[in-house]
Amino acid sequence: xxxxxxxxxxxxxxxxxRRWNAVCWxxxxxxxxxxxxxxxxxxxRTWALALFGCVVLSYALLLRFPGNPVVRPRVYxxxxxxxxxxxxxxxxxxxxxxxxxxxxxxxxxxxxxxSMTFLGAATVATxxxxxTRQGWSLxxxxxxxxxxxxxxxxxxxxxxxxxxxxxxxxxxxALIVELRRTQEELSEAHQRQGAADERERMAxxxxxxxxxxxxxxxxxxxxxxxxxxxxxxxSAQQLRSIESTARENLAEARELVGSAQRDAGGPAGTVxxxxxxxxxxxxxxxxxxxxxxxxEVRCDQQTRIALLRCTQESLANVRKxxxxxxxxxxxxxxxxxxxxxxxxxxxGFDPEAAAGFGLDGxxxxxxxxxxxxxxxxxxxxxxxxxxxxxxxxxxxxxxxxSEGAR
Numbered sequence: 001x002x003x004x005x006x007x008x009x010x011x012x013x014x015x016x017x018r019r020w021n022a023v024c025w026x027x028x029x030x031x032x033x034x035x036x037x038x039x040x041x042x043x044x045r046t047w048a049l050a051l052f053g054c055v056v057l058s059y060a061l062l063l064r065f066p067g068n069p070v071v072r073p074r075v076y077x078x079x080x081x082x083x084x085x086x087x088x089x090x091x092x093x094x095x096x097x098x099x100x101x102x103x104x105x106x107x108x109x110x111x112x113x114x115s116m117t118f119l120g121a122a123t124v125a126t127x128x129x130x131x132t133r134q135g136w137s138l139x140x141x142x143x144x145x146x147x148x149x150x151x152x153x154x155x156x157x158x159x160x161x162x163x164x165x166x167x168x169x170x171x172x173x174a175l176i177v178e179l180r181r182t183q184e185e186l187s188e189a190h191q192r193q194g195a196a197d198e199r200e201r202m203a204x205x206x207x208x209x210x211x212x213x214x215x216x217x218x219x220x221x222x223x224x225x226x227x228x229x230x231x232x233x234x235s236a237q238q239l240r241s242i243e244s245t246a247r248e249n250l251a252e253a254r255e256l257v258g259s260a261q262r263d264a265g266g267p268a269g270t271v272x273x274x275x276x277x278x279x280x281x282x283x284x285x286x287x288x289x290x291x292x293x294x295x296e297v298r299c300d301q302q303t304r305i306a307l308l309r310c311t312q313e314s315l316a317n318v319r320k321x322x323x324x325x326x327x328x329x330x331x332x333x334x335x336x337x338x339x340x341x342x343x344x345x346x347x348g349f350d351p352e353a354a355a356g357f358g359l360d361g362x363x364x365x366x367x368x369x370x371x372x373x374x375x376x377x378x379x380x381x382x383x384x385x386x387x388x389x390x391x392x393x394x395x396x397x398x399x400x401x402s403e404g405a406r
């Protein structure tokens with residue numbers, strides 16, 4: 001048996017402990033009944049029954065009113081110690097009950113220290129009871145004392161061993177509980193991180209598509225309104241650009257919410273065609289001269305979308321900040337990689353001091369695919385944006401088309 005401490009106290013009346021406790025009480029009761037039946041004088045038999053009754057009553061009260069788990073089990077052990085001393089003084093056969101009660105000290109002592117304290121008290125009480133009946137004699141010293149001490153030594157060794165085994169089991173159980181709790185916390189953390197990553201991805205997509213498209217619509221609408229009276233033809237052209245941009249934004253929105261499976265524009269596996277349309281629209285809307293060298297690079301959809309988003313973000317920055325007169329775009333295939341370069345002759349800026357969402361979003365988008373973004377610029381010297389992504393390059397990648405748009 002083991003002492004009950006910590007979590008073990010909460011599981012005191014577990015099924016396993018109940019079975020062991022029932023076995024101990026069956027042995028105790030059977031031996032007690034047998035000894036009382038075979039005992040001689042009626043007086044000693046009455047006293048023995050009274051002492052047995054005290055032990056049974058205290059144990060019944062312990063079961064009926066568990067109360068404080070520290071105090072009441074100790075009260076029962078104190079009654080048991082006193083009863084063993086009294087029984088030992090009544091007859092030598094009663095001292096044998098001491099051996100049967102050994103497991104009780106480990107079951108109800110809660111800790112090895114308390115268990116051994118009550119076990120020592122029971123040993124002293126049993127020997128004292130035997131001494132009052134036998135006195136100092138060779139029989140008392142040679143048989144009673146030696147046999148009792150041997151039983152105590154064996155009981156202590158078994159009790160400490162059982163306590164160590166159960167303590168290790170309790171520690172393993174606690175570790176398992178802690179591991180499960182840690183796994184649940186990690187799972188929740190992964191879920192929260194996944195939700196945060198998804199929100200960030202959606203924010204990038206909205207910024208690179210819908211927000212940029214809406215910004216273009218606003219600029220075009222303002223320009224069309226300003227030229228409505230003086231240049232109706234130009235206003236009509238800008239209105240058509242507004243309509244086209246709105247339609248594209250609608251398609252982008254449907255793709256973002258999963259209502260349509262659009263392949264980011266252009267033929268399957270190619271990005272050059274889509275880039276040409278984007279650059280043509282940019283040149284038409286802004287009047288900026290655009291020079292493009294676009295290789296027919298074939299890559300997967302994620303790489304293709306990343307290249308398109310980088311181009312859109314770079315052109316949006318040119319539109320909003322650069323005040324450039326010319327823009328150059330180069331798309332080239334390299335062994336195992338694809339490169340996109342966007343340059344302008346605008347006002348430039350300090351990349352280290354830039355605090356916008358767009359550049360940071362491009363860096364993260366490319367990093368997720370194993371790529372990198374390099375921004376080279378300084379005030380007054382224009383800007384160069386270079387995106388490099390790993391991608392298998394297939395036949396036809398070197399077929400480069402030069403195009404100027406105005």
